[in-house]
Amino acid sequence: MKKWFVVFILMIMVVSGCSSAGNNNTGSSPAPETPPSSNGQTEEPAAEPVTINFHSWHILENENLKGMIEEFEKQHPGIKVNYVPLVDNGDATESIKKLDLLVASNEDLDVVVFPDTPKYNQRAAMGILAPMDDLLEANNISVKEEYKIDPTFDGSVYALPGKYVEYMVLLNKDHLDEAGLPVPTDWTWDEFMDYAKQLTQGEGASKRYGAYFHNWAVFFNQAVVNQAENNSFLKMDGSSNLDNPGFVKSLEILNQTMNVDKSAYSYADITSQKMHYRNVYSNQTASMIPIGNWMVVEVGGNDNFNYEHTTVFAPYPKNNPDDPTGYTSASADYYGIAAKSDHKEEAFTFIRWLTTEGIVFQGSQFPSWTKADLTTVVDNMMTFPKNPDLIDRESLMHVLSSSKAGVANMPAYQSELESAFIEEAEKYLLNSQDIDTTISNAKEKIQKIIDAN
Numbered sequence: 001m002k003k004w005f006v007v008f009i010l011m012i013m014v015v016s017g018c019s020s021a022g023n024n025n026t027g028s029s030p031a032p033e034t035p036p037s038s039n040g041q042t043e044e045p046a047a048e049p050v051t052i053n054f055h056s057w058h059i060l061e062n063e064n065l066k067g068m069i070e071e072f073e074k075q076h077p078g079i080k081v082n083y084v085p086l087v088d089n090g091d092a093t094e095s096i097k098k099l100d101l102l103v104a105s106n107e108d109l110d111v112v113v114f115p116d117t118p119k120y121n122q123r124a125a126m127g128i129l130a131p132m133d134d135l136l137e138a139n140n141i142s143v144k145e146e147y148k149i150d151p152t153f154d155g156s157v158y159a160l161p162g163k164y165v166e167y168m169v170l171l172n173k174d175h176l177d178e179a180g181l182p183v184p185t186d187w188t189w190d191e192f193m194d195y196a197k198q199l200t201q202g203e204g205a206s207k208r209y210g211a212y213f214h215n216w217a218v219f220f221n222q223a224v225v226n227q228a229e230n231n232s233f234l235k236m237d238g239s240s241n242l243d244n245p246g247f248v249k250s251l252e253i254l255n256q257t258m259n260v261d262k263s264a265y266s267y268a269d270i271t272s273q274k275m276h277y278r279n280v281y282s283n284q285t286a287s288m289i290p291i292g293n294w295m296v297v298e299v300g301g302n303d304n305f306n307y308e309h310t311t312v313f314a315p316y317p318k319n320n321p322d323d324p325t326g327y328t329s330a331s332a333d334y335y336g337i338a339a340k341s342d343h344k345e346e347a348f349t350f351i352r353w354l355t356t357e358g359i360v361f362q363g364s365q366f367p368s369w370t371k372a373d374l375t376t377v378v379d380n381m382m383t384f385p386k387n388p389d390l391i392d393r394e395s396l397m398h399v400l401s402s403s404k405a406g407v408a409n410m411p412a413y414q415s416e417l418e419s420a421f422i423e424e425a426e427k428y429l430l431n432s433q434d435i436d437t438t439i440s441n442a443k444e445k446i447q448k449i450i451d452a453n
Helices: 002-025 065-075 092-104 117-125 133-138 173-179 189-199 245-260 267-272 277-282 344-362 374-381 393-402 414-429 435-452
Strands: 050-056 079-085 111-114 159-172 209-211 286-292 311-314 330-337
Touching: 050 092, 050 344, 065 079, 065 344, 079 344, 111 117, 111 344, 117 330, 117 414, 133 344, 159 173, 159 344, 173 189, 173 311, 189 209, 189 245, 189 286, 245 414, 245 435, 277 286, 311 393, 330 344, 344 374, 374 393, 414 435
Parallel strands: 050 079, 050 111, 209 286
Antiparallel strands: 111 330, 159 286, 159 311, 159 330
């Protein structure tokens, strides 16, 4: 029995050895060998690209966003970008609500976008974003030198600014010519109001107004935002700025044009009829609109709005003739790294490229990047409108080259400050409260909010 057992074991060993030796002669392919490199050393297999998620409200097929992402991947083959739209209608406000829900549910986030300074500051304060300070230092990047908007919040940088949103005045060139008015290159709010009166024509349903102010917070303090510093509800030291005479001036501009001269749509009509600045300007029922630079491309016409008049551009008005020219309300959209991202370095690489070369390549937005060539930017943007000849380039380049962003203190609770001020300002514009009571009540509300925070 022992003899047969030993023979059995020997047979198994022989068969196993033959099987092992014969594997390379069967139909199966041998395991590939790593080829040596030209210098005789074995090369490592190429690493798989890292995929980062990019959440935003933008529509991928619009504004060359898809082409911009493809260009990034071409230049950075080690990184793939998975674009995830937060909404399907391009609504930035709704997208932030969706983003907050994704954060709460621990969604896999890498690159996230915020449409304005208050929303960015608020989420940075909540810990949603990872600080970029170490990455910026490692890449020798100074945000104050590289970008028109300083994204520093509470001593750290949590995002980089992409598009630069500056406010300017759009004017109907045909209406200016009719009234014999030159294109303003440096003007005050008093001159703006005079223009509004001269451009107003007719009565009733066929009336053409000289100006239109939308019901956004920026227009309730527009004689404050056009200053170099202390240009918001808080001073740089965090105290209330409501003693700034610009707040009174801002409300007097609205009241004078809306209720006294009747050269601008009334606040009652704007709110009750839910009016929109695009409609009144494209329909030529308002000759001037202070608005953000996203309208520059649109006034050349698109699938949704048809324009039949030439638009010229003027800098945001200043308060006094001897004030410096060009200071305006300015903001940006902000690209940050999610705090829980597993790919922070790759996300930073994408964000840095997107906010510099990428936004110029994209061609549909004005960049915050200080090194962007404005002529190239405008050339790229003129490929989007249906009729670019309706956009006066000379006046546009003048505004773009003279625009400046002041230094503002916008806390995480900025929206509370805005709402409190507007609540009182509306009473004044609707003739239910005088200016002194309005400012006094607003001061009290603002101070309570500051104390609570």
